[in-house]
Amino acid sequence: MFTRKKHDETAYEVTKTDEEWREQLSRDRYAVLRRAGTEPPWSGALLHVEGEGVFRCAGCGAELFDTDAKFESGTGWPSFDRASSAGTVTERSDRGLGMTRTEILCARCGGHLGHVFPDGPTDTGLRYCVNSLSLTYEPDAGESAAAD
Numbered sequence: 001m002f003t004r005k006k007h008d009e010t011a012y013e014v015t016k017t018d019e020e021w022r023e024q025l026s027r028d029r030y031a032v033l034r035r036a037g038t039e040p041p042w043s044g045a046l047l048h049v050e051g052e053g054v055f056r057c058a059g060c061g062a063e064l065f066d067t068d069a070k071f072e073s074g075t076g077w078p079s080f081d082r083a084s085s086a087g088t089v090t091e092r093s094d095r096g097l098g099m100t101r102t103e104i105l106c107a108r109c110g111g112h113l114g115h116v117f118p119d120g121p122t123d124t125g126l127r128y129c130v131n132s133l134s135l136t137y138e139p140d141a142g143e144s145a146a147a148d
Contacts, residue, residue, distance in 0.1 A: 014060040014109035025059065032133040033059045033111035036096075036103070041076025044132025053139035054084065055130075060109035064088050064135065065128070071120075073127055078135070080128040081120045089128070091116060104128060 016024070021034050031037035046055065055065040055078075065080045073079035083089040087107055094103035094115065104113045113134045120127035 010110060012108060012110045016109075021059070029058050029133050032131045033057075036094075036112040037131075037133075038114075039077075039131050039133050043076075044078060046078050046132040046135055046137055047076070049078075049137055051139050053137055055080075055135045055137055057106040057109060057111055057113075058134055058136050059111040060106060061136075062088060062106055062108040064106065064113070065130070071122070073121075073129070075127075075129060077114065077129045078132055079120075080130065081122040081124045081126055083128070089113065104130070106134075 022030055025033060052067050054063050056063055063084050066084050069080040069082045071079055071081060090105050090107045091102050094101045101115045104116050106113060111134060114130040117127045118125055
């Protein structure tokens with residue numbers, strides 16, 4: 001898993017020390033959420049999800065995406081065409097790996113989610129490419145939590 005240390009001066013609603021994040025999160029989740037890591041393609045537990053529900057930040061629990069915005073992109077990571085509501089996901093320029101991309105973060109805790117690209121198949125034209133490790137899935141009442 002590729003990771004890099006992030007220096008973020010933004011003040012977030014949920015703020016913890018690095019030690020507190022390490023205690024709360026598994027090693028893999030910490031690497032993605034707090035160090036901008038990327039899980040290998042096709043490895044994420046939330047790549048395929050059955051039923052209706054919401055995807056939350058694995059760091060702070062903020063609601064980020066709905067199943068009605070999820071689509072199969074063929075990239076190996078969960079993909080969405082929009083966030084669940086305005087202001088739940090923030091963006092910043094990422095010039096790592098010798099290219100410029102748009103990184104997406106949880107607006108509540110600053111956790112790294114993935115990247116957004118302007119090549120989505122719906123009317124938004126966006127593809128939020130998200131690491132499964134940065135999310136938890138909460139099925140709607142009456143739905144099961146089945147995920148491949």
